[in-house]
Amino acid sequence: MTSSTAPSQPEIPENSSGSAHPLRATVIEARGGWQAVDFQELWRYRELLYFLVWRDVKIRYKQTVLGATWAIIQPVMTMVVFTIFFGKFGGMAEGSDFPYPILVFSALLPWTFFANSVSQGGNSLVNSAHLISKVYFPRLLIPLSTVGAPLLDLTISLGVLAVMLGGYLYAGVGNVVISPQLVLLPLFVLITILTAFGVGTLLSALTIAYRDFRYVLNFLVQLWMFASPVAYVLGGETGVPEKWWNLIALNPMTGAIVGFRRCITGQNIPWEVVGISGLSSCLFLLIGVMYFRRVEQRFADII
Amino acid sequence: MSQPAITVNNVSKRFLIGAADEQATTFYDALSSLLLSPLKRFRRLSQKASSAEEFWALKDVSFEVSEGEVIGIIGHNGAGKSTLLKILSRITEPTDGRIEIHGRVASLLEVGTGFHPELTGRENIYLNGSILGMTRAEIDRNFDAIVEFSGMERFLDTPFKRYSSGMGVRLAFAVAAHLDPEILIIDEVLAVGDAQFQRKCLGKMSEVAGSGRTVLFVSHNMSAVQNLCQRTVLLDHGRVIADGPSTEVVDHYLHALNEQSSSGAELSSVSGVSVKVDIRGLQGDLCKPNEPVEFVVDVTTEEPISEGHLAIGIDDHHGIRLTTLNSYLQSTEAFQFEHRARFSVQWDRVNLTPGTYWLSISLVNSLNRVAHWERGASFVVSEGDFFGTGRLPDPNHQGNFMIPVKWTVTTDESITGAKEPSP
Numbered sequence A: 001m002t003s004s005t006a007p008s009q010p011e012i013p014e015n016s017s018g019s020a021h022p023l024r025a026t027v028i029e030a031r032g033g034w035q036a037v038d039f040q041e042l043w044r045y046r047e048l049l050y051f052l053v054w055r056d057v058k059i060r061y062k063q064t065v066l067g068a069t070w071a072i073i074q075p076v077m078t079m080v081v082f083t084i085f086f087g088k089f090g091g092m093a094e095g096s097d098f099p100y101p102i103l104v105f106s107a108l109l110p111w112t113f114f115a116n117s118v119s120q121g122g123n124s125l126v127n128s129a130h131l132i133s134k135v136y137f138p139r140l141l142i143p144l145s146t147v148g149a150p151l152l153d154l155t156i157s158l159g160v161l162a163v164m165l166g167g168y169l170y171a172g173v174g175n176v177v178i179s180p181q182l183v184l185l186p187l188f189v190l191i192t193i194l195t196a197f198g199v200g201t202l203l204s205a206l207t208i209a210y211r212d213f214r215y216v217l218n219f220l221v222q223l224w225m226f227a228s229p230v231a232y233v234l235g236g237e238t239g240v241p242e243k244w245w246n247l248i249a250l251n252p253m254t255g256a257i258v259g260f261r262r263c264i265t266g267q268n269i270p271w272e273v274v275g276i277s278g279l280s281s282c283l284f285l286l287i288g289v290m291y292f293r294r295v296e297q298r299f300a301d302i303i
Numbered sequence B: 001m002s003q004p005a006i007t008v009n010n011v012s013k014r015f016l017i018g019a020a021d022e023q024a025t026t027f028y029d030a031l032s033s034l035l036l037s038p039l040k041r042f043r044r045l046s047q048k049a050s051s052a053e054e055f056w057a058l059k060d061v062s063f064e065v066s067e068g069e070v071i072g073i074i075g076h077n078g079a080g081k082s083t084l085l086k087i088l089s090r091i092t093e094p095t096d097g098r099i100e101i102h103g104r105v106a107s108l109l110e111v112g113t114g115f116h117p118e119l120t121g122r123e124n125i126y127l128n129g130s131i132l133g134m135t136r137a138e139i140d141r142n143f144d145a146i147v148e149f150s151g152m153e154r155f156l157d158t159p160f161k162r163y164s165s166g167m168g169v170r171l172a173f174a175v176a177a178h179l180d181p182e183i184l185i186i187d188e189v190l191a192v193g194d195a196q197f198q199r200k201c202l203g204k205m206s207e208v209a210g211s212g213r214t215v216l217f218v219s220h221n222m223s224a225v226q227n228l229c230q231r232t233v234l235l236d237h238g239r240v241i242a243d244g245p246s247t248e249v250v251d252h253y254l255h256a257l258n259e260q261s262s263s264g265a266e267l268s269s270v271s272g273v274s275v276k277v278d279i280r281g282l283q284g285d286l287c288k289p290n291e292p293v294e295f296v297v298d299v300t301t302e303e304p305i306s307e308g309h310l311a312i313g314i315d316d317h318h319g320i321r322l323t324t325l326n327s328y329l330q331s332t333e334a335f336q337f338e339h340r341a342r343f344s345v346q347w348d349r350v351n352l353t354p355g356t357y358w359l360s361i362s363l364v365n366s367l368n369r370v371a372h373w374e375r376g377a378s379f380v381v382s383e384g385d386f387f388g389t390g391r392l393p394d395p396n397h398q399g400n401f402m403i404p405v406k407w408t409v410t411t412d413e414s415i416t417g418a419k420e421p422s423p
Helices: A039-044 A048-062 A068-088 A100-127 A141-143 A148-171 A180-210 A212-227 A241-250 A250-264 A271-302 B027-035 B038-046 B079-090 B121-131 B136-150 B167-176 B195-209 B222-228 B247-262 B412-419
Strands: A025-029 B002-016 B051-064 B070-074 B096-102 B105-108 B183-187 B213-218 B231-236 B237-244 B266-270 B271-279 B291-303 B307-314 B321-326 B335-337 B342-346 B355-365 B366-382
Touching: A039 A048, A048 A141, A048 A148, A048 B121, A068 A100, A068 A148, A100 A141, A100 A148, A100 A180, A100 A212, A100 A250, A141 A180, A148 A180, A180 A212, A180 A250, A180 A271, A212 B096, A241 A271, A250 A271, B002 B079, B002 B213, B051 B079, B051 B096, B051 B213, B051 B237, B070 B079, B070 B222, B070 B247, B079 B096, B079 B105, B079 B183, B079 B213, B096 B136, B121 B136, B121 B167, B136 B167, B167 B195, B195 B213, B195 B222, B213 B222, B222 B247, B231 B247, B237 B247, B271 B366, B291 B307, B291 B355, B335 B342
Parallel strands: B070 B213, B070 B231, B105 B183, B183 B213
Antiparallel strands: A025 B096, B002 B051, B002 B096, B231 B237, B266 B271, B271 B291, B291 B342, B307 B321, B307 B335, B307 B355, B355 B366
């Protein structure tokens, strides 16, 4: 019982294994209800994920004059605006021994990543309608791939942050330090990614059935920013009083942003806040992916 | 004991017509029906079976495809071919039934899926290849062959949006042609490009078909189906009505078509336009070579036609378009009418070889196709002594047309005689 096509497919390990059936078997039938995530399949399609991200990165700044500089300009301009309006006029910069621009910028990095990922993730399925109706691949790759390009922007912005920190250190302005807590930075980036992917996935699946969510998306992201400690901090004279911390930690971006920022300022990380946000983030991820998988089989029919 | 590559077992697919009404289209509707009218929802649920109008795009479809078999799937529009392909390609799920597939599947429901206008030709080869299921290593290995097949070497670094549509199709097909799966599912992608490129594609297709791969091929092109596939499945209204050797099934299909629509057919109304065709000048039911025939087409429209043209396509029994009688080509004057018009097309000497021929009719307004009937009527050409020589053509080997040409024969002496003065 061997396959006559085996010689033409030497790179597929199943063929050379000599097992009872050398060819990959696929069963197609109606599946109802909740579906588990098929990690094996996702892994098999990892190259497609790479190409989808690669495409997004390639086309992101095509036919723009400034190109990838936009990845820097966006958060830097927001930082300037925030520093002027919230810092100077809003008085939020007072009482902080750390330069306010850095406080804002270190929060804007995870936030900008989150906002871009969620906006693009939410629209991703609708924008990929032509793919969904013509070819099969695990649909989760679509919202997953939208995280890629913003992640590249985040990396670029981290370079800008490093330059800013260096500048403040060199000039000796403010109480800038190089904190050993910086090694924890990837943890908070991870929480941000998980949250962004979870929320983006949920919104993408909702948008395909109810186009209303295209409009919800915009102001949801705006409101969400004010619910997250981007322009303000936790604790201190101008920050959120400690009694509210556990409540606002229910917003997964609270823990991500606070943790990210404190890695840079070297302040103590409020692990309870981070823990609650981390759990909340996992919950968003779970709900997003579960809902997505549940309605996935109808995508091609209703798109 | 070769295992079937594809086993399709009682597969059905249901769509709900008017599902847009049943299922809330906006989130507000969903919320309101959820929160405000539980009673209505309850009522709806209890009469669910009767209120939603069901449409079975496929009903209890079963067949097997052995490894290495090349199988055609035919049927008229709406027979369920596309739905079947979409289920086999895992784009949509069946409502019922089960399919088992052994082997790596690549499906080509269109060429150029995922091509991005901003990316260059080279980048699109990688993106499209990957979307179609090729690994990066495979694309690397086949890259030169793909480029050569497409003939687009010079434009590899040009953004795809600057390609003409013909160039785009070539590149797209070149990528598709280098897929190397165990099972290939193809939907009518051959109808692309110019004639030369189509021949190239058909050549590639027979190469694929002859290479021991399992191929599922959906097409309206009956001769391509007969040439490429040993076996054909005929679908009608979502059911398999014939499954067997291609020649037999194709004949069956064409025969059924023929019965549905003979001369004088009233063509069903499409988007407020109805057409009636009457074929006049027949002797009995037959059209004789060298005799006149007249196609009378009555058109009734709801909208007025301001700049109209009518085209009558003539197909042979293989479904190959022989020619089109097109008012746009033949006269520069467009016609206009409010609601009704009668066209009479007079053909003085029918020069077709014996056989069944189909008429397809297109009504065009301001260069937009208003309505189209594929093979709406047919007529049979009998045997006849077209040239008056008492000899009859063999339609199976000598084509469809008889053309009276002038034969001049120059023999040995006069050829040498003609040659001498030339230097």
